[in-house]
Amino acid sequence: MTTEFDRLRDADLPSVRAEIRAGRYAGHTAGLGRGHLQANIVILPEAQALDFMRFCQRNPKPCPLVGVSDTGDPMMHTLGRDIDIRSDVPAYNIYRHGRLEGSAPDIRDLWTDDMVAFALGCSFTFEHALMQAGIPLWHVENDTTVPMFRTNIDCAPAGAFRSRMVVSMRAVDPSRLTEAERISRRYPLAHGAPIHHGAPDEIGITDITRPDWGDPMPLAEGQVPVFWACGVTPQVAIEAAAPPLCITHKPGHMLITDIPEDCETPVLTPAE
Amino acid sequence: MTTEFDRLRDADLPSVRAEIRAGRYAGHTAGLGRGHLQANIVILPEAQALDFMRFCQRNPKPCPLVGVSDTGDPMMHTLGRDIDIRSDVPAYNIYRHGRLEGSAPDIRDLWTDDMVAFALGCSFTFEHALMQAGIPLWHVENDTTVPMFRTNIDCAPAGAFRSRMVVSMRAVDPSRLTEAERISRRYPLAHGAPIHHGAPDEIGITDITRPDWGDPMPLAEGQVPVFWACGVTPQVAIEAAAPPLCITHKPGHMLITDIPEDCETPVLTPAE
Numbered sequence: 001m002t003t004e005f006d007r008l009r010d011a012d013l014p015s016v017r018a019e020i021r022a023g024r025y026a027g028h029t030a031g032l033g034r035g036h037l038q039a040n041i042v043i044l045p046e047a048q049a050l051d052f053m054r055f056c057q058r059n060p061k062p063c064p065l066v067g068v069s070d071t072g073d074p075m076m077h078t079l080g081r082d083i084d085i086r087s088d089v090p091a092y093n094i095y096r097h098g099r100l101e102g103s104a105p106d107i108r109d110l111w112t113d114d115m116v117a118f119a120l121g122c123s124f125t126f127e128h129a130l131m132q133a134g135i136p137l138w139h140v141e142n143d144t145t146v147p148m149f150r151t152n153i154d155c156a157p158a159g160a161f162r163s164r165m166v167v168s169m170r171a172v173d174p175s176r177l178t179e180a181e182r183i184s185r186r187y188p189l190a191h192g193a194p195i196h197h198g199a200p201d202e203i204g205i206t207d208i209t210r211p212d213w214g215d216p217m218p219l220a221e222g223q224v225p226v227f228w229a230c231g232v233t234p235q236v237a238i239e240a241a242a243p244p245l246c247i248t249h250k251p252g253h254m255l256i257t258d259i260p261e262d263c264e265t266p267v268l269t270p271a272e
Numbered sequence: 273m274t275t276e277f278d279r280l281r282d283a284d285l286p287s288v289r290a291e292i293r294a295g296r297y298a299g300h301t302a303g304l305g306r307g308h309l310q311a312n313i314v315i316l317p318e319a320q321a322l323d324f325m326r327f328c329q330r331n332p333k334p335c336p337l338v339g340v341s342d343t344g345d346p347m348m349h350t351l352g353r354d355i356d357i358r359s360d361v362p363a364y365n366i367y368r369h370g371r372l373e374g375s376a377p378d379i380r381d382l383w384t385d386d387m388v389a390f391a392l393g394c395s396f397t398f399e400h401a402l403m404q405a406g407i408p409l410w411h412v413e414n415d416t417t418v419p420m421f422r423t424n425i426d427c428a429p430a431g432a433f434r435s436r437m438v439v440s441m442r443a444v445d446p447s448r449l450t451e452a453e454r455i456s457r458r459y460p461l462a463h464g465a466p467i468h469h470g471a472p473d474e475i476g477i478t479d480i481t482r483p484d485w486g487d488p489m490p491l492a493e494g495q496v497p498v499f500w501a502c503g504v505t506p507q508v509a510i511e512a513a514a515p516p517l518c519i520t521h522k523p524g525h526m527l528i529t530d531i532p533e534d535c536e537t538p539v540l541t542p543a544e
Binding site for chain 1 (some may be wrong): 465
């Protein structure tokens, strides 16, 4: 049986985007549009936009900003030739006053003239690079969601946006640890180098078998738990700020941009 | 004769900042506070802040954002333990409606509750790295200002902020060109890799002996002209946007931050 995901996996980027825009694909985007930068999405009223943008600037490891729309303009001009943020994400979460109200396949009916859309880099980029280097990722091989944890590390606040840093955990063989750090450091727009390894309690994680989000992951004998800053952090900050309306992507259901994953800067240039 | 600059060159960072804050030093900062990130400064009313921040996000090579104040708060909390943006830059330029009105040694009398201060990375960082690698820089050795040129490369606009990219030029021996590119690419917060080398006319520069800013520089036989995105670009965008008030550092008279020059992210952490 060929699923819709299987069919899209080998499709080119315009075809994938067309299927998502038409509402014919509402699944996760891991492995789709190969080689292109994928992004977490946060949409807020302009009244909250400057503070949220400051929060991202001050916390670039969990919140690497890769694109921002003009106020009221749903087209993400610097991220692609034809990206409409109201329809080009497979599934959206809708928050009112900081609480998840529900999900939607598009947000055409919610978009207004005072909205600003933010795109933040995600971990797919460095995960691809790790796997290409032959560093296995258990959660990918076992088709589970990476385990994520609240830490005791304070983010730099901005206005009402404040949060402890959330991290994702991957198990790495000690012989590959330096290489894993070096590879991920190359991708500052995808959380960069890990923020910690080895001693979860030092960053406030008391039980690595019980993640706050995602699925548990076994740690094989001798493997080191490695922690990267995670894109769930801004979601916690949004819950704290409790803006009247906030729309995000549904976890795992990212925006696929036109930007090459190994770009120096995430901005479309006339030559591309 | 020992000048004030000579005296400060060997001083530690708190002493340098204290001298600047007290108004006892109003000179350029090249070579001061060695090892610390220096920054271009742009101060704007909040009404223009979101658009300016979008301009920086969309044009990270000329405008690498390293810090943003809270509205009305003159302390740059993420860049240092005690940085007051009203007094800690040696000299300021004051623009009204996009036109340079004058300079001042501090701006305590101009700062208001609706102002936002932006800090942008500058070329000192990668210049230090080039010199440490033994790649000579003519303008440093000859104590002149690096030549800067308008190009035909459009920046991505944001609101009223729009500009062609301004670049700075350095002459590099062909045998060191790859190394110069590799070294500067390591510093995305200091303009990153060059945007062009070799053929000035391809980026709209018709006469490299006549820079639009700075001093002319001779090109020795066989040397390659190399062009990096330049922090004068936002100044041109500000002239275009013509906000009622804008305050910048005076060229060469930078803010010296507490952040190490080789930081992964330009944010003070509790451990530092």
